Amino acid sequence: MIRYALIRILSAIPILLGVSVVSFGLLFLQPGNPVEALLPLEASPQIAEMMKQQLGFDQPVWRQYLAWLQRTVQGDLGVSLYDGLPVAGQLGGALFNTMVLAIPAAVLAFVLGGALGLIAGYHRNTWIDRSASALAIVGVSLPQYWVAIVLVVLFSVTVNWLPASGMASPDGIPRSFSDLSNMVMPVLALMLVPMGVVARVVRASVQDILSQDFIAGLQAKGLARGRILRHVIRNAMSAALSVMGLQFGFLIGGSILIEVVFNWPGSGQLLNLAIFRRDIPVLQGTVVVVAGLFVLTNLAIDLAQAAIDPRMRR
Amino acid sequence: MTMTQLQSASPSVSAAAKAPGYWRSVGQRLMRDRVGIASALVLLAIVVSALAAPLIAPHDPNSGSVMTRLSPIGTPGHLLGTDATGRDILSRLIWGGRLSLLSGITPVVLATLIGGTLGIIAGMSGRLVNGIIMRITDIFFAFPSILLAVAISGVLGNGLGNTLVSLTVVFVPQVLRVAESATVQIARQDYVDAARATTASRLLIMTSQVLPNVLSPILVFATSLIAVSLVVAAGLNFIGLGVAPPAAEWGSMLNELRDAIYINPTLSILPGVMIVATSVCFNLLSDSLGSAMNIRETDK
Numbered sequence: 370m371i372r373y374a375l376i377r378i379l380s381a382i383p384i385l386l387g388v389s390v391v392s393f394g395l396l397f398l399q400p401g402n403p404v405e406a407l408l409p410l411e412a413s414p415q416i417a418e419m420m421k422q423q424l425g426f427d428q429p430v431w432r433q434y435l436a437w438l439q440r441t442v443q444g445d446l447g448v449s450l451y452d453g454l455p456v457a458g459q460l461g462g463a464l465f466n467t468m469v470l471a472i473p474a475a476v477l478a479f480v481l482g483g484a485l486g487l488i489a490g491y492h493r494n495t496w497i498d499r500s501a502s503a504l505a506i507v508g509v510s511l512p513q514y515w516v517a518i519v520l521v522v523l524f525s526v527t528v529n530w531l532p533a534s535g536m537a538s539p540d541g542i543p544r545s546f547s548d549l550s551n552m553v554m555p556v557l558a559l560m561l562v563p564m565g566v567v568a569r570v571v572r573a574s575v576q577d578i579l580s581q582d583f584i585a586g587l588q589a590k591g592l593a594r595g596r597i598l599r600h601v602i603r604n605a606m607s608a609a610l611s612v613m614g615l616q617f618g619f620l621i622g623g624s625i626l627i628e629v630v631f632n633w634p635g636s637g638q639l640l641n642l643a644i645f646r647r648d649i650p651v652l653q654g655t656v657v658v659v660a661g662l663f664v665l666t667n668l669a670i671d672l673a674q675a676a677i678d679p680r681m682r683r
Numbered sequence: 684m685t686m687t688q689l690q691s692a693s694p695s696v697s698a699a700a701k702a703p704g705y706w707r708s709v710g711q712r713l714m715r716d717r718v719g720i721a722s723a724l725v726l727l728a729i730v731v732s733a734l735a736a737p738l739i740a741p742h743d744p745n746s747g748s749v750m751t752r753l754s755p756i757g758t759p760g761h762l763l764g765t766d767a768t769g770r771d772i773l774s775r776l777i778w779g780g781r782l783s784l785l786s787g788i789t790p791v792v793l794a795t796l797i798g799g800t801l802g803i804i805a806g807m808s809g810r811l812v813n814g815i816i817m818r819i820t821d822i823f824f825a826f827p828s829i830l831l832a833v834a835i836s837g838v839l840g841n842g843l844g845n846t847l848v849s850l851t852v853v854f855v856p857q858v859l860r861v862a863e864s865a866t867v868q869i870a871r872q873d874y875v876d877a878a879r880a881t882t883a884s885r886l887l888i889m890t891s892q893v894l895p896n897v898l899s900p901i902l903v904f905a906t907s908l909i910a911v912s913l914v915v916a917a918g919l920n921f922i923g924l925g926v927a928p929p930a931a932e933w934g935s936m937l938n939e940l941r942d943a944i945y946i947n948p949t950l951s952i953l954p955g956v957m958i959v960a961t962s963v964c965f966n967l968l969s970d971s972l973g974s975a976m977n978i979r980e981t982d983k
Contacts, residue, residue: 387822399838506970510962512914514921515955518941522948533944622827626918630941640830641922644837656834660826 373675381668385661389441392657393434396649446654451646456654459639464621464658467628467635471620474556478563479613485564486571487605493576501568508565514626517558521630524554534632555631559624563616567609574608575601607678614670618663705895712975719971722964729961733780742771744778744931753947764950766936767943770929772950776957779931783958786843786925786932787913790850795905798855802862803897807870807889817863823856832915836924846925850912861904865897899976907969910962917958933957 404421412420420426425433440447446456489501525533532551578584578601587597625637632638636655643651713719732739741762747769751758754765763773805816823831835849869875870893878888917934919925926932928939936954944951 383818384821384825387819388825391822391826395834395838398835400840506966507963510910510914510959510966512918512955512958512962514918515937515952515958518937518944518955519952521944522952526945526948618827619829622830625829625833626922629922640833640837644833644924649838652834652837656826656830659830663827664825 370675374672377668377671377675381664384664388660388664389438389657390434392653392660393437395653395656397430399649441654441657446658447650449648449651451642451648451651456650459651460636460654460658463634463636463639463655464662466633467621467624467637470552470555470559470627470633470635471617471624473552474559474620475563475613475617477556478560478567478616479609481560482564482567483571483605483609485568486609487575487602489568489572490575490579490605493579498572502572505565505568505572508561509569511561512626513558513562513623514630516561517554517627517630520554520558534630555627555633558627558630559620563613563620566612566616570612571605571609574605578604603677607674610670610674610677614667617666617670621662622659709899709972709975713971716971716975718967719975722967722971725960726964726968729780729957729964730784732777733784736774736778736781740771740774740777742774744770744775745929746770753943753950755947756949763953764947766940766950772936772940772953775931775936776933776954779933779936779954780957782843782926782930782932783913783917783920783934784961786846786850786916786920787961788909789847790854790916791905791909791912793847793851794854794858794908795901797851798858799862799897799901801855802859802901803866803889803893805859806863806866806897807885807893813863816859820856820859820863823852824860828853828857828911829915829918832919833922833924836919841924841927843926846916846919849919850916853915854908854912857908858901858905862897862901865900866893869893869896903969903973903976906972907966910965910969913962913965914958 404417404426425436428436444457446460448455449459485501485505489498492498521533524531530550531553535551584597584600587600621636623637624635625640627633628635628637629641636659640652640655642648643655736744741760747765749769751761751765752767752769754761754769756762756764758764761771761773763771763776765771766775801816805813808816826834832849832853835852836845839845839849875888875892878892883891916925917932917937920932920934921938923935923938926935928935933954937951937958940951940954
């Protein structure tokens with residue numbers, strides 16, 4: 370296990386380096402040269418030249434990259450062009466707010482999707498199975514941002530039970546019933562797709578396990594249904610965990626659309642603002658940190674999976 | 684087996700003899716699949732109405748009157764109502780199909796061509812080339828797709844072309860992985876070894892032996908990818924990246940009508956219904972294709 374863990378951790382390093390190259394490269398994708406993008410439109414050529422030297426844009430690209438990488442690894446993501454505040458601080462707060470939605474959504478998706486998949490898998494080819502599968506296909510095809518609008522129409526406009534947008538407590542941590550009511554719709558909208566994906570995977574995995582010889586063996590041994598169920602769940606858990614790692618990344622990365630609808634001050638909203646303010650340091654910082662988190666989450670999930678299921682330690 | 688027999692079983696002959704039979708039987712199985720037929724018909728109707736927009740749209744999609752703004756569904760002359768500037772929503776939905784379908788389907792077509800080719804090359808190459816291509820692919824998988832699409836089109840700026848480029852970049856690695864794993868499986872088969880034994884060139888083996896066999900899983904995956912692409916493309920337009928107003932596009936219409944959510948809530952849902960319907964149909968079609976081609980879920 371330790372050997373597997375070490376190899377797996379080491380293999381994440383080139384990926385993280387690649388992620389940093391792509392994030393750094395974003396700067397060069399935009400029309401015009403990077404210095405123009407970093408400066409306000411009214412800046413004089415002299416200032417542009419000064420800025421160019423100061424930021425090292427007169428250096429070869431690989432040097433610029435190494436310098437940027439060094440700062441990024443040390444947690445210095447530069448300052449915002451819009452308000453001059455350090456990007457790291459802004460992003461930290463925004464990411465926290467995103468997590469306030471993403472973590473409950475991930476847990477609910479895992480539990481509910483798992484339950485749905487387990488029920489469907491156990492009642493193979495019955496109407497329960499078919500309706501659960503149909504629900505899962507629709508769930509996967511639904512645009513989250515549209516679901517969010519439908520929820521607002523239903524619960525804010527039609528019956529006025531839930532607030533249509535905003536985050537009640539300034540630090541993101543819900544303390545009262547009213548703070549929680551602000552979270553209900555965004556979490557629901559975020560949860561649907563991963564729930565559908567988990568349900569599909571768990572259903573397939575449960576059917577697969579139930580058809581295997583060792584289950585028949587356990588039944589022949591006279592093992593109680595509950596004890597057999599434990600074996601099934603343990604095996605299906607591993608499959609569900611592997612997709613959940615990917616889905617958690619999608620929850621954080623894809624939260625931009627949900628955060629725009631609900632005006633939730635998370636990392637997606639920050640990225641959205643950065644794009645429209647042409648605030649490249651904020652954009653770059655958000656992309657590299659969120660993608661880095663995604664890699665680390667998948668690493669953690671892989672290690673957890675290997676701990677549960679020895680077959681994964683290839 | 685004599686040398687002449689071996690040659691008569693040479694790649695080009697066997698592929699030519701096999702291919703029509705396979706595709707015909709896939710077609711026959713598809714025709715028996717009621718869900719597949721139904722979703723194909725719905726998609727056909729959406730595509731045809733988008734293409735025939737100038738003929739069938741009841742109004743000009745871009746002109747409206749302030750006098751008739753936000754009229755509800757069922758208003759005489761405006762079957763699905765009007766938006767905040769009085770433009771006919773039905774006409775905008777029909778015209779909007781053009782840009783929405785174009786920006787959903789084109790990136791998948793491009794990604795299938797690029798990713799499919801690179802994936803087959805990677806699958807047939809030795810460890811070095813395969814390693815290089817696949818490790819670069821891994822890096823792109825480290826980005827959640829919506830984040831990467833938003834970041835690239837955000838940096839590139841507005842415009843249909845930039846949306847297409849960013850989505851293509853996001854989808855190439857995904858198709859590449861599917862194509863590579865299918866190719867690696869096929870390349871291990873005995874008949875490919877047999878083709879190698881006939882001293883057929885690598886290119887000939889690739890086009891006559893490998894391509895026909897990896898095409899099915901790639902096609903099934905690409906069809907389901909269109910469902911994703913439509914949703915993401917409309918999502919980019921929804922947050923204001925993509926086509927510029929006043930052009931009709933389902934995602935940007937969804938955003939425009941969102942402002943009127945308290946005045947006329949039903950209207951604000953309509954463009955999303957089109958996105959969902961198209962996306963669900965492509966997903967169902969992909970499932971039907973998969974079972975007609977005998978591809979299991981896990982092979983995708």
